[in-house]
Amino acid sequence: MGLEQGMATLETDRVKALLVACGGGDRIAFKSLYDLQSSRLLAVAIRVLGNREAAEEVLQEAFVTIWRKADQYEPALGSAAGWMTVIVRHRCIDRIRSEKSRTRMHDSEEQQMKLEGSTHTGDPFKDIWVSMDGKRLRTCLENLNEGPRVAMLHAYYDGYTHEETADRMATPLGTIKSWVRRSLVQLKRCLEL
Amino acid sequence: MTDDFNIPENDPDILAAEYVFGLLDAETYRSVIARLETDAVLRAAVYAWADRLQPLSDSLMPEQVPQHVWEAIQRRIAVSNAIPIGHARRAAWLRPKVILPLMAIAASIALVIILRPFDRPAASPPVAQAILASAETREQFDVTFSRDYAQVSVRSKSANIPAGKAYELWVVPEGGAPKSLGVLAANGTADRQLSGNILLQLKEGALLAISLEPLGGSRTGAPTGPVLMSGKIRKA
Numbered sequence: 001m002g003l004e005q006g007m008a009t010l011e012t013d014r015v016k017a018l019l020v021a022c023g024g025g026d027r028i029a030f031k032s033l034y035d036l037q038s039s040r041l042l043a044v045a046i047r048v049l050g051n052r053e054a055a056e057e058v059l060q061e062a063f064v065t066i067w068r069k070a071d072q073y074e075p076a077l078g079s080a081a082g083w084m085t086v087i088v089r090h091r092c093i094d095r096i097r098s099e100k101s102r103t104r105m106h107d108s109e110e111q112q113m114k115l116e117g118s119t120h121t122g123d124p125f126k127d128i129w130v131s132m133d134g135k136r137l138r139t140c141l142e143n144l145n146e147g148p149r150v151a152m153l154h155a156y157y158d159g160y161t162h163e164e165t166a167d168r169m170a171t172p173l174g175t176i177k178s179w180v181r182r183s184l185v186q187l188k189r190c191l192e193l
Numbered sequence: 194m195t196d197d198f199n200i201p202e203n204d205p206d207i208l209a210a211e212y213v214f215g216l217l218d219a220e221t222y223r224s225v226i227a228r229l230e231t232d233a234v235l236r237a238a239v240y241a242w243a244d245r246l247q248p249l250s251d252s253l254m255p256e257q258v259p260q261h262v263w264e265a266i267q268r269r270i271a272v273s274n275a276i277p278i279g280h281a282r283r284a285a286w287l288r289p290k291v292i293l294p295l296m297a298i299a300a301s302i303a304l305v306i307i308l309r310p311f312d313r314p315a316a317s318p319p320v321a322q323a324i325l326a327s328a329e330t331r332e333q334f335d336v337t338f339s340r341d342y343a344q345v346s347v348r349s350k351s352a353n354i355p356a357g358k359a360y361e362l363w364v365v366p367e368g369g370a371p372k373s374l375g376v377l378a379a380n381g382t383a384d385r386q387l388s389g390n391i392l393l394q395l396k397e398g399a400l401l402a403i404s405l406e407p408l409g410g411s412r413t414g415a416p417t418g419p420v421l422m423s424g425k426i427r428k429a
Contacts, residue, residue, distance in 0.1 A: 034266070038258045038263075039257060040253075042255070042256040042258050042262075043250075043253040043254060043256045044253060046256055047253055053388065054389070055256075056262050057386070057389070059262055060262055060386060063266045064266060064269045064270060067270055074236070077236065077237050077241075078241065078243055079243070079244050079247065082240065082244045082247045083243060086239070089215055090215055092215075093215035094409075097219075098373065098410060098412065098414055137245065152214075155216055156249055161216065162216065180214075184207055184211075185207065188206065188210075188245070191245055
């Protein structure tokens with residue numbers, strides 16, 4: 001194991017230990033967990049919501065949830081970072097759907113600019129995923145056809161429903177649903193090779 | 194793409210992936226939440242998908258978090274629940290017989306040191322309030338705003354929210370669409386930090402309303418059920 005990988009493992013273990021400690025009511029651990037993870041999770045919320053103010057509110061709500069549900073985290077099953085990311089993304093998606101007309105209208109211009117910034121590639125997310133550290137996932141994403149990959153990444157990065165992705169990509173809803181499900185199966189198979 | 198993807202409609206692995214992505218409709222989402230309590234296979238699949246996709250989130254550039262976010266989290270934890278929900282359930286050993294002798298030694302030192310930085314004074318003086326009551330359902334909800342309307346609290350001694358439903362609190366601007374102030378807990382309470390444009394709507398004389406909604410609140414951003422009661426904001 002290289003130094004970089006070793007450091008990453010230590011960090012992963014530390015975050016896991018802190019979350020477990022939160023489940024036992026340890027407030028000091030909670031503050032440390034917040035210090036380590038809040039910047040990363042805010043980036044996730046800003047990406048999904050496209051709005052910093054809303055993202056900061058969601059981050060607040062998410063950390064209250066993380067504190068209150070920390071005892072439900074099962075360290076044997078997966079990483080603490082993954083568990084917390086799911087909470088933040090679901091909070092973002094709840095917010096988008098409860099304020100759909102306002103948020104989407106408010107952000108449509110910004111979202112459009114964000115998308116247009118890299119449309120020359122045909123894949124608006126390419127700048128993100130080609131530079132990420134998860135080499136295995138990157139390879140597996142490359143193996144997907146562009147349409148299904150973009151549909152799946154709209155769901156992940158923009159919190160889009162199937163309907164919104166269909167609108168955005170001007171593609172029939174049934175095709176989008178099929179693309180996403182097939183992409184998920186293909187992705188899983190590829191990651192498990 | 195080939196046609197060799199024989200995906201069963203209820204494949205738990207795909208269901209888990211769709212849950213992690215946030216692709217499920219409200220009803221299926223709730224059923225998955227309920228199922229996760231008892232279905233260890235589905236739970237393991239959810240954790241696995243969360244980790245498979247984690248590099249997508251890790252690839253984003255971290256953002257600086259302003260100090261007020263942590264301060265708000267501290268306040269909310271201090272007000273709503275001092276300890277994680279499950280901790281109270283688990284900590285059966287924390288009974289007086291066991292804990293009191295330990296407290297005698299440790300409390301004056303450790304607890305003061307540990308809790309002081311986190312437990313800020315919970316209650317700020319109210320700046321405004323409203324009473325929402327219904328003669329029909331015989332319920333009353335007391336709404337209090339504090340910290341210059343940045344904090345709303347709802348209390349009720351007579352809440353009788355139907356099972357499987359939720360009450361959602363709204364501010365109704367004159368000539369504008371209602372804006373949600375949040376969903377009440379099953380016991381009729383709420384404690385929420387407010388910020389952004391909604392603060393512009395909160396002032397003396399503004400109308401508040403409570404509507405009947407599906408569990409989790411309206412999914413459309415507007416009241417979908419009947420308005421059960423309303424009341425105007427008055428200065429405290």
